[in-house]
Amino acid sequence: MGDELVQLLTPRGERVPNHLYDPWIADLESEQLLRLYEDLVVVRRIDTEATALQRQGELGLWPPLLGQEAAQVGSARTLRSDDFVFSSYRENAVAYCRGVQLVDLARVWRGTASSGWNPYDVGMATPSIIIGAQTLHAVGYAIGCAKDGVDSVAIAYFGDGATSEGDTNEAMVFAASFHAPMIFFCQNNQWAISEPVSLQSGLPLAARAPGFGIPSLRVDGNDVLAVMAATRCALDRARTGGGPTFIEAVTYRMGPHTTSDDPGRYVDPAELERWAALDPIARMEGYLEGLGLLTGAAKASITSAADEVARRFRAGCLSLEDPEPLSVFDNVYSAPHSGLERQKSQYAAYLAGFEGGA
Amino acid sequence: MTELTLSRAIGTGLRRALADDPKVVLLGEDIGKLGGVFRVTDGLQEEFGRDRVMDTPLAEAGILGTAVGLAFRGYRPVCEIQFDGFIYPAFDQIVAQVAKMHYRTAGSVTMPITVRVPYGGGIGAVEHHSESPEAYFTHTSGLRVVSCSNPQDAHTLIRQAIASDDPVLFFEPKRRYWVKGEVDEEFGQQTLAMGAARVAREGTDVTLVAYGPLVATALDAAGAASDDGISIEVIDLRSLSPIDFDTVEASVRKTGRLVITHEAQQFGGLGAEIAASITDRCFFSLEAAPARVTGFDVPYPPAKLEEHFLPDLDRLLDAVDRVLGRTNSLTGWKA
Numbered sequence: 049m050g051d052e053l054v055q056l057l058t059p060r061g062e063r064v065p066n067h068l069y070d071p072w073i074a075d076l077e078s079e080q081l082l083r084l085y086e087d088l089v090v091v092r093r094i095d096t097e098a099t100a101l102q103r104q105g106e107l108g109l110w111p112p113l114l115g116q117e118a119a120q121v122g123s124a125r126t127l128r129s130d131d132f133v134f135s136s137y138r139e140n141a142v143a144y145c146r147g148v149q150l151v152d153l154a155r156v157w158r159g160t161a162s163s164g165w166n167p168y169d170v171g172m173a174t175p176s177i178i179i180g181a182q183t184l185h186a187v188g189y190a191i192g193c194a195k196d197g198v199d200s201v202a203i204a205y206f207g208d209g210a211t212s213e214g215d216t217n218e219a220m221v222f223a224a225s226f227h228a229p230m231i232f233f234c235q236n237n238q239w240a241i242s243e244p245v246s247l248q249s250g251l252p253l254a255a256r257a258p259g260f261g262i263p264s265l266r267v268d269g270n271d272v273l274a275v276m277a278a279t280r281c282a283l284d285r286a287r288t289g290g291g292p293t294f295i296e297a298v299t300y301r302m303g304p305h306t307t308s309d310d311p312g313r314y315v316d317p318a319e320l321e322r323w324a325a326l327d328p329i330a331r332m333e334g335y336l337e338g339l340g341l342l343t344g345a346a347k348a349s350i351t352s353a354a355d356e357v358a359r360r361f362r363a364g365c366l367s368l369e370d371p372e373p374l375s376v377f378d379n380v381y382s383a384p385h386s387g388l389e390r391q392k393s394q395y396a397a398y399l400a401g402f403e404g405g406a
Numbered sequence: 407m408t409e410l411t412l413s414r415a416i417g418t419g420l421r422r423a424l425a426d427d428p429k430v431v432l433l434g435e436d437i438g439k440l441g442g443v444f445r446v447t448d449g450l451q452e453e454f455g456r457d458r459v460m461d462t463p464l465a466e467a468g469i470l471g472t473a474v475g476l477a478f479r480g481y482r483p484v485c486e487i488q489f490d491g492f493i494y495p496a497f498d499q500i501v502a503q504v505a506k507m508h509y510r511t512a513g514s515v516t517m518p519i520t521v522r523v524p525y526g527g528g529i530g531a532v533e534h535h536s537e538s539p540e541a542y543f544t545h546t547s548g549l550r551v552v553s554c555s556n557p558q559d560a561h562t563l564i565r566q567a568i569a570s571d572d573p574v575l576f577f578e579p580k581r582r583y584w585v586k587g588e589v590d591e592e593f594g595q596q597t598l599a600m601g602a603a604r605v606a607r608e609g610t611d612v613t614l615v616a617y618g619p620l621v622a623t624a625l626d627a628a629g630a631a632s633d634d635g636i637s638i639e640v641i642d643l644r645s646l647s648p649i650d651f652d653t654v655e656a657s658v659r660k661t662g663r664l665v666i667t668h669e670a671q672q673f674g675g676l677g678a679e680i681a682a683s684i685t686d687r688c689f690f691s692l693e694a695a696p697a698r699v700t701g702f703d704v705p706y707p708p709a710k711l712e713e714h715f716l717p718d719l720d721r722l723l724d725a726v727d728r729v730l731g732r733t734n735s736l737t738g739w740k741a
Contacts, residue, residue: 185475218471
């Protein structure tokens with residue numbers, strides 16, 4: 049607890065011993081470490097491809113996660129399939145780790161669907177664009193898990209900006225009161241579009257949670273091992289009746305808020321440079337190289353695997369066709385609604401008047 | 407059949423829903439030990455436990471957002487908003503989360519959430535305790551909205567609302583909580599669907615559309631008008647989204663005249679929607695422009711002024727005179 053930053057890897061990739069958190073990752077073997085590294089590389093590659101697709105007019109918008117790979121992969125890779133994620137829109141690496149299909153990552157941003165996937169297929173809700181709204185959903189889901197007598201956990205992903213929202217604060221009140229088995233996973237990427245975190249809080253964000261009765265910790269969000277250890281510790285607490293935990297993953301949004309944003313108007317280049325030196329992938333690379341696990345050949349093979357994922361992602365994106373016009377009326381309700389049925393039939397008649405019909 | 411007050415009729419409906427489906431949970435402020443400030447949930451926590459009838463922290467967005475998560479997990483939450491004017495902090499969760507989730511997820515996630523809202527004025531309350539916010543929610547795609555006017559409908563509709571896989575805003579006319587009526591708890595084939603309107607009184611000269619607290623006022627007006635030889639057909643909408651326009655249209659085709667009443671402010675309200683839709687459906691059956699009798703476009707006033715805000719029997723009859731082309735307040739009394 050407190051302001052101290054949990055770090056297991058220095059920016060150069062040296063392993064820092066930590067008696068509290070080492071046990072949580074003691075089981076990781078070479079193969080798993082390499083797979084974590086591969087995840088980091090792959091999700092960054094998807095992100096790069098998505099930005100390119102947006103620039104080429106194939107996606108309407110994309111919220112890059114550049115710099116936040118370790119925070120997302122390290123936490124998401126600790127979850128069980130029966131846990132449930134309630135996220136914001138930037139958690140594309142979390143979605144990837146949950147098993148969301150590549151093509152499904154593109155749907156919302158290409159404008160062909162409001163949800164890329166069925167939440168129950170992957171244990172991850174449709175990402176919330178309204179800031180902080182999903183934190184309450186995680187609380188309700190977690191209360192439901194407890195009612196059902198299962199040890200599944202809900203995890204809410206949100207950013208530093210969301211900590212100012214009423215919903216997030218109410219979520220902490222409810223989670224504490226009902227002892228909800230959940231994790232508040234805050235990626236403090238330092239920026240809410242153009243607003244620095246100092247505008248949201250005068251205290252470290254993790255320092256707020258104890259005021260709600262929720263234990264918290266700050267973890268180096270660019271250190272995939274530390275994030276994994278912290279999340280496992282919080283999951284264990286939730287599964288064993290210990291209630292909610294707040295994790296502040298201190299990281300940095302190295303790109304724009306979205307492809308529509310221009311951080312050149314508000315980010316000091318020197319700050320960006322400082323954080324670039326703390327890059328989550330370089331750090332893991334240094335660590336694995338130090339262990340002799342990441343040879344030149346292994347690195348090349350991971351790079352080419354990532355390129356292949358990007359190729360499939362692009363192909364999937366380009367394969368997405370526009371939805372049928374009358375599907376605009378689908379699924380507003382689960383049973384017919386007479387007013388909407390009437391509008392639909394009238395619009396169908398209207399469309400039928402055009403060549404080719406509806 | 408049992409004689410119950412409207413509030414008890416809702417309470418027994420909640421009790422049946424809790425007993426019939428273990429996934430039904432109640433959430434709200436003061437709904438447990440206290441039984442709600444109107445005692446609608448009286449005795450339910452004692453009977454079903456704190457796990458099923460949950461007192462929540464004082465945060466309306468928190469109540470609705472938690473309900474969303476419970477619904478994700480397969481529960482059927484029934485949320486109580488203590489008073490109409492307290493619903494606004496939950497607005498985002500209701501209109502942007504609850505209402506859209508089924509659509510956003512292409513039907514994979516249902517939101518069988520019922521939001522109970524004691525609403526309306528006429529009880530001499532302080533501000534924020536007498537409002538009629540239904541139009542915000544009828545304007546929102548993805549929500550169903552109902553309002554009950556009598557104990558039987560209160561009982562039937564609350565159970566139908568809870569059984570619905572869609573979210574339902576359930577508006578309870580708080581000034582009618584103590585009205586008594588016979589309630590049959592057994593559902594039959596003859597039970598009206600949740601979306602159906604009911605002809606509360608048949609008539610031939612004017613169609614008077616009302617819902618919730620003003621159905622009783624409309625029936626009183628119809629009784630008074632009949633003394634004058636005017637036959638008013640009163641329609642209790644029951645469902646505000648969707649609106650059973652077929653029933654209203656059939657009535658207007660018969661009477662040729664339409665008066666709509668609600669306590670809510672007029673501008674952009676349900677009266678406008680009903681007038682436009684009925685004009686669209688049967689313009690050539692109308693003998694006069696539809697008339698609206700509603701609250702004025704002012705914030706809900708202090709209690710000592712509410713009789714000048716709320717539609718009452720005389721204002722309804724004045725509108726009836728208007729659509730009949732009789733002398734009325736707009737023609738001037740000497741005309």
